[in-house]
């Protein structure tokens with residue numbers, strides 16, 4: 001979560017805390033307001049105590065309290081990290097030259113990995129520790145939604161630039177200005193229309209349904225999407241990283257086996273230790 005450069009499938013958030021307040025305000029999600037959220041902090045003794053310990057006394061303006069809420073939500077989410085996977089064990093075994101350990105990684109997943117970095121060209125966009133380049137691409141997922149289109153990155157950039165909580169804004173705690181660079185540099189281009197964020201593939205076996213619109217139910221469906229891709233459906237200009245792969249049934253199953261190996265074996269979150277800070 002904390003390793004993202006942009007947040008939301010449209011990238012309208014440039015920090016985890018700015019992203020974290022979006023669902024509170026969005027009419028389709030919680031439909032709340034800054035005033036309501038700030039009032040809740042001010043009138044709840046537990047919440048205002050916690051706020052005060054972290055940020056000092058709640059400021060008089062709702063926007064200031066609301067920014068604090070976002071930062072607190074982000075601090076919690078930053079503690080959520082995915083666990084080691086059988087792929088990680090394989091990778092480390094290869095690095096150490098430990099063949100017996102490497103051999104424990106299923107053969108189907110090994111063949112799938114070869115496709116992922118080879119013929120499939122998946123690693124052109126899905127690379128690094130989280131299997132994402134952190135940017136936006138068009139993969140031919142229809143962007144028509146009931147009553148209109150989802151402009152993806154094109155709309156996300158407009159929202160980002162208009163957002164008082166972006167990193168250029170006054171609520172950014174980084175006084176050095178270093179964290180504002182990426183937000184200052186982005187420019188809205190026509191090709192951003194229909195581009196969506198390259199998602200992390202960590203724990204991907206647990207995050208169905210897939211793609212920003214949830215249109216694909218299983219990992220096998222995602223692999224079929226890339227295998228049977230219609231290049232004419234790629235709406236952005238200049239996207240040449242994808243072409244129909246025409247995978248055999250075995251190749252498809254291998255690629256799915258590889259994707260499944262990016263998921264931790266147990267999914268239970270660590271139980272949270274009770275906080276002593278505000279105990280009454």
Ligand code: HEC
Nearest residue numbers: 120121122125137141196197198199210211212222226241
């Ligand atoms: C051009 C960049 C690019 C390439 C190449 C690419 N992907 Fe993706 N991938 C994306 C983007 C962008 C999305 C999100 C699309 C959306 O939300 O509509 C995505 C989504 C996915 C998802 C769904 C994840 C989720 O949580 O919804 C999986 C799985 C996936 N890709 C696997 C692959 C595999 C396997 C390959 C190779 C066959 C591949 N990708 C090649 C950019 C790419």
